[in-house]
Amino acid sequence: MSERAYNPQEIEPRWQKRWEDEHAFKVEPAPGIKKYYLLEMLPYPSGRIHMGHVRNYTIGDVAARYKMMNGFKVLHPMGWDAFGMPAENAAIKHKLHPAKWTYDNIAYMRGQLKRLGCSYDWEREFATCDQTYYKWEQLIFTKMFERGWAYKKTSTVNWCPSCNTVLANEQAEGGVCWRCDSAVELRSMSQWYLRITDYAEELLRDVDEKLTGWPDRVRIMQREWIGKSSGAFVDFEIEGRADKIRIFTTRPDTLFGATFMSLAWEHPLVEELSRSHGRENELKELVARASRIDHQSRLAGTYEKEGAFTGAHCINPVTGWRMPIYAANFVVMDYGTGAVMAVPAHDQRDFEFAKKYGLELKVVIEPDGERLDPSTMTAAWEGPGTLAESGQFTGMRSDAAMKAIADYLKDKGLGGPTVTYRLKDWCISRQRYWGAPIPIIYCDSCGPVAVPENDLPVILPHDVEFTGEGASPLAKVSSFVNAPCPKCGGKGQRETDTMDTFIESSWYMFRYSSPKYDKGPVDKSSVSYWLPVDQYIGGIEHAVGHLIYCRYFTKVMRDLGLIDLDEPVANLMTQGMVYKDGAKMSKSKGNVVDPDDMIAKYGADAIRVFILFASPPEKDLEWSDQGLEGASRFVWRLWRLIDSWCEDHGGGVASDEIARWKHRTIKRVTEDVERYHFNTAIAGIMEYVNFLQGLDLKSVPADAIETLILLISPFTPHLAEELWRRAGRKQSVLSESWPVYDEGKIASSMQTIVIQVGGKLRDKIEVPTGMSDEEVKAKALASSKVAAAMAGKAARKVIVVSGKLVNIVV
RNA sequence: GCGAGGAUGGCGGAAUUGGCAGACGCGCCAGACUUAGGAUCUGGUGGGGAAACCCAUGGGGGUUCAAAUCCCCCUCCUCGCACCA
Numbered sequence: 053m054s055e056r057a058y059n060p061q062e063i064e065p066r067w068q069k070r071w072e073d074e075h076a077f078k079v080e081p082a083p084g085i086k087k088y089y090l091l092e093m094l095p096y097p098s099g100r101i102h103m104g105h106v107r108n109y110t111i112g113d114v115a116a117r118y119k120m121m122n123g124f125k126v127l128h129p130m131g132w133d134a135f136g137m138p139a140e141n142a143a144i145k146h147k148l149h150p151a152k153w154t155y156d157n158i159a160y161m162r163g164q165l166k167r168l169g170c171s172y173d174w175e176r177e178f179a180t181c182d183q184t185y186y187k188w189e190q191l192i193f194t195k196m197f198e199r200g201w202a203y204k205k206t207s208t209v210n211w212c213p214s215c216n217t218v219l220a221n222e223q224a225e226g227g228v229c230w231r232c233d234s235a236v237e238l239r240s241m242s243q244w245y246l247r248i249t250d251y252a253e254e255l256l257r258d259v260d261e262k263l264t265g266w267p268d269r270v271r272i273m274q275r276e277w278i279g280k281s282s283g284a285f286v287d288f289e290i291e292g293r294a295d296k297i298r299i300f301t302t303r304p305d306t307l308f309g310a311t312f313m314s315l316a317w318e319h320p321l322v323e324e325l326s327r328s329h330g331r332e333n334e335l336k337e338l339v340a341r342a343s344r345i346d347h348q349s350r351l352a353g354t355y356e357k358e359g360a361f362t363g364a365h366c367i368n369p370v371t372g373w374r375m376p377i378y379a380a381n382f383v384v385m386d387y388g389t390g391a392v393m394a395v396p397a398h399d400q401r402d403f404e405f406a407k408k409y410g411l412e413l414k415v416v417i418e419p420d421g422e423r424l425d426p427s428t429m430t431a432a433w434e435g436p437g438t439l440a441e442s443g444q445f446t447g448m449r450s451d452a453a454m455k456a457i458a459d460y461l462k463d464k465g466l467g468g469p470t471v472t473y474r475l476k477d478w479c480i481s482r483q484r485y486w487g488a489p490i491p492i493i494y495c496d497s498c499g500p501v502a503v504p505e506n507d508l509p510v511i512l513p514h515d516v517e518f519t520g521e522g523a524s525p526l527a528k529v530s531s532f533v534n535a536p537c538p539k540c541g542g543k544g545q546r547e548t549d550t551m552d553t554f555i556e557s558s559w560y561m562f563r564y565s566s567p568k569y570d571k572g573p574v575d576k577s578s579v580s581y582w583l584p585v586d587q588y589i590g591g592i593e594h595a596v597g598h599l600i601y602c603r604y605f606t607k608v609m610r611d612l613g614l615i616d617l618d619e620p621v622a623n624l625m626t627q628g629m630v631y632k633d634g635a636k637m638s639k640s641k642g643n644v645v646d647p648d649d650m651i652a653k654y655g656a657d658a659i660r661v662f663i664l665f666a667s668p669p670e671k672d673l674e675w676s677d678q679g680l681e682g683a684s685r686f687v688w689r690l691w692r693l694i695d696s697w698c699e700d701h702g703g704g705v706a707s708d709e710i711a712r713w714k715h716r717t718i719k720r721v722t723e724d725v726e727r728y729h730f731n732t733a734i735a736g737i738m739e740y741v742n743f744l745q746g747l748d749l750k751s752v753p754a755d756a757i758e759t760l761i762l763l764i765s766p767f768t769p770h771l772a773e774e775l776w777r778r779a780g781r782k783q784s785v786l787s788e789s790w791p792v793y794d795e796g797k798i799a800s801s802m803q804t805i806v807i808q809v810g811g812k813l814r815d816k817i818e819v820p821t822g823m824s825d826e827e828v829k830a831k832a833l834a835s836s837k838v839a840a841a842m843a844g845k846a847a848r849k850v851i852v853v854s855g856k857l858v859n860i861v862v
Numbered sequence: 863g864c865g866a867g868g869a870u871g872g873c874g875g876a877a878u879u880g881g882c883a884g885a886c887g888c889g890c891c892a893g894a895c896u897u898a899g900g901a902u903c904u905g906g907u908g909g910g911g912a913a914a915c916c917c918a919u920g921g922g923g924g925u926u927c928a929a930a931u932c933c934c935c936c937u938c939c940u941c942g943c944a945c946c947a
Contacts, residue, residue, distance in 0.1 A: 268866080268867095269866060269867075269941085272865070272866065273866090273942060273943080276865080276942080276943055277943090279946070281947090299947080300946095302946090302947065314947085380945095381945090382945045382947095383945080383946095383947075384945080384946070384947090386946095387946045387947075388946070391947090392947045394947090395947095399947070400945090401945055401947080472946080472947095592941080592942095596942090665875095665886080665887070666874060666875080666887085668875085672940090673874090674874070676874070676888075678873095678889070679873095679874070679887075682888055682889095686887080692902090723878080724878095727878080729876095729878095731874090731876085731887095732875090732885085732886080734886080734887090735875090735876075735885065735886035735887075736885090736886085737886095738885095739885080804882085806881080806882045808881085810927080811926095811927065811928045813882055848927090849927060850927090851927050853881060856882090857881050857882075857928090859881080860927085861927045861928095
């Protein structure tokens with residue numbers, strides 16, 4: 053056998069260069085031709101790609117190449133989510149400028165992606181830290197500001213008193229600073245917010261109506277994240293004061309049973325009420341303990357419910373009951389209004405609290421067939437029932453009373469029906485350098501003013517000192533800070549916070565449609581051709597964050613008139629993680645497998661085969677060096693088979709059997725690729741290869757081999773191109789059509805029928821295809837094995853499944 | 863606690879509609895070629911049994927001629943949410 057050794061280290065770079073030189077993956081809109089937008093989630097340029105990236109991009113690349121061969125114009129772009137903290141940390145630690153660190157990383161990682169052989173249109177590449185990108189993001193922000201969709205509000209941030217800096221939540225886990233382990237403090241700061249809650253209802257509705265191509269798991273997570281809850285609000289008068297306490301409840305039917313009031317300890321009224329009643333010491337102790345409850349025990353619910361009486365009372369608006377006002381550690385400030393009317397007889401938390409502090413219970417819902425006695429109850433009754441001691445509503449069913457009481461409150465001006473969302477407005481201020489500057493100038497006389505479009509972008513200044521201390525690094529750059537007011541020309545100071553990097557990744561999929569467009573964020577006609585994304589692929593970890601924000605931005609951009617689209621992504625796939633030795637790959641565990649090493653040793657095609665074959669895309673994948681060896685062996689086998697055939701083939705004529713195998717394999721691989729079952733698609737190709745290997749290659753016709761090359765091309769693109777030329781073809785496999793199967797050629801003249809007796813396999817017979825059920829039944833009953841199994845008993849019933857099986861019931 | 867998903871050989875996994883359980887691959891065993899094999903090729907490989915056969919898809923029950931697949935109960939694992947009023 054004369055054979056040339058398979059040499060991926062030579063073949064792969066050669067084909068990668070050729071694709072690049074020939075702009076093989078460059079696409080432009082072609083009206084009238086079907087398009088396909090395939091997108092993988094924007095990577096952060098951390099330095100090197102990891103196996104999770106390899107998996108993500110390999111899955112995407114197979115789908116992209118498959119669609120190309122099916123005649124689609126495929127938009128398959130790649131770029132960089134380039135702003136963010138790691139760049140700044142590198143600057144602090146290694147004295148590298150974040151821009152240099154970032155662009156160096158991008159250059160290296162771009163090379164890695166090219167070595168994987170992915171089919172990206174590199175001419176559309178951009179980094180989100182490019183001025184030409186964030187300029188348009190700043191424009192979108194100013195338009196939102198002008199409409200009141202972006203606003204400032206005071207809220208708390210994590211502050212490390214030792215490092216003298218603001219910490220992100222992930223840097224303050226467990227309430228300690230990630231760098232120095234000091235206890236983290238909370239500080240009030242004025243920050244920018246986006247009114248995502250204005251879109252809560254539409255975001256929720258479209259989860260059901262428009263995200264039909266998304267996994268249910270993600271849709272459920274989004275629904276819960278938005279967290280819509282219907283109920284009523286009620287205003288309670290405070291004794292001796294003009295202001296009121298507003299509460300939200302999902303159980304207005306229990307209003308007549310409200311006997312005290314619970315406020316979050318951060319509630320603005322708590323301190324004032326306690327002070328005016330001389331009870332600030334008691335409150336201080338509660339706050340000291342409550343603010344120390346860490347995230348872990350809050351989740352586990354392992355801390356005790358406790359509270360502090362403020363000394364003040366409010367009045368139940370329907371009963372006139374004097375309700376003591378407590379600060380309670382289990383009421384959270386950032387849901388509803390941070391105030392809860394306590395109904396101890398019908399809410400378990402309130403029940404426990406009332407027992408601890410000796411507060412009164414009032415039963416207002418009687419369960420069916422049972423009478424509740426406040427003095428002997430051991431738990432709250434939270435179920436439905438008939439209203440008792442509830443004025444005009446007494447005797448009404450609780451479900452009907454919910455609406456009736458809410459409507460009554462509205463009539464009397466005491467409250468009314470309302471809905472509450474768990475979703476909160478999006479805080480986008482970051483006290484960081486490496487982000488897009490928020491384009492606002494504070495003027496002493498005009499207040500905050502948006503930077504006009506002509507003055508955009510507000511460029512991030514290059515020369516900044518990175519100490520890791522202080523609040524916003526930009527605040528120390530006077531040349532940046534001082535700027536005239538765009539309105540009155542007077543003295544002004546720039547906003548020195550930068551934007552959350554989730555903003556960049558919220559609209560990049562639109563920018564890819566017209567990445568060089570310089571008259572606005574996007575060219576509307578390009579967006580209408582390419583969008584929505586037909587297939588989006590990425591990690592499940594973005595199920596609520598990124599995937600809600602980009603949906604929100606789509607609606608905002610639509611309402612700003614920039615695009616005509618309600619949802620950015622038609623179909624979503626969330627791929628599983630890559631593990632090694634049962635754990636997520638990480639430097640600290642020392643179980644990282646470096647893609648570069650593997651490419652150098654086995655070639656990209658072998659890695660692609662391994663990663664696709666080892667597990668279906670949605671499931672987690674366990675890395676296996678032996679599995680990779682096996683994939684590599686298969687690639688070698690493919691090479692040898694086809695190479696040997698090219699060396700010496702005798703113009704064979706297709707036998708029925710070869711044709712049957714060919715068409716059957718095309719069918720199987722096509723159907724499996726369509727539903728993203730790449731592991732079984734590859735298994736099907738392996739079986740075909742096993743079959744061909746058993747033949748005298750001289751008898752194998754060209755179409756059998758050519759079909760094989762085309763079928764493997766999305767999986768092992770370099771190998772396919774090389775072998776395609778070897779087989780005498782001049783054009784790239786990319787310009788070939790995906791093979792088509794002929795159902796008529798798949799059918800065999802004989803078929804195997806399984807014979808069961810009492811549901812157990814007893815024999816198999818070969819019959820001509822299309823034999824009638826009656827004849828098959830007769831043949832089955834004639835089998836000697838069947839006779840033995842029946843042991844002389846008569847058949848009570850015979851079930852025949854055409855072309856498949858006969859089951860004889862005795 | 864609530865919600866979602868899952869459990870199939872030594873391992874990864876397959877079985878599209880209820881119809882031959884274990885495709886394909888890894889590993890392992892045997893053989894061929896070989897100075898050599900961690901290369902390549904051939905064959906074997908769920909468990910028990912000499913065999914006929916029997917047992918087997920986390921455990922238990924059920925529906926059905928027929929169940930990995932449908933229904934009920936239970937165990938364990940993974941993920942998400944969580945004092946949300």
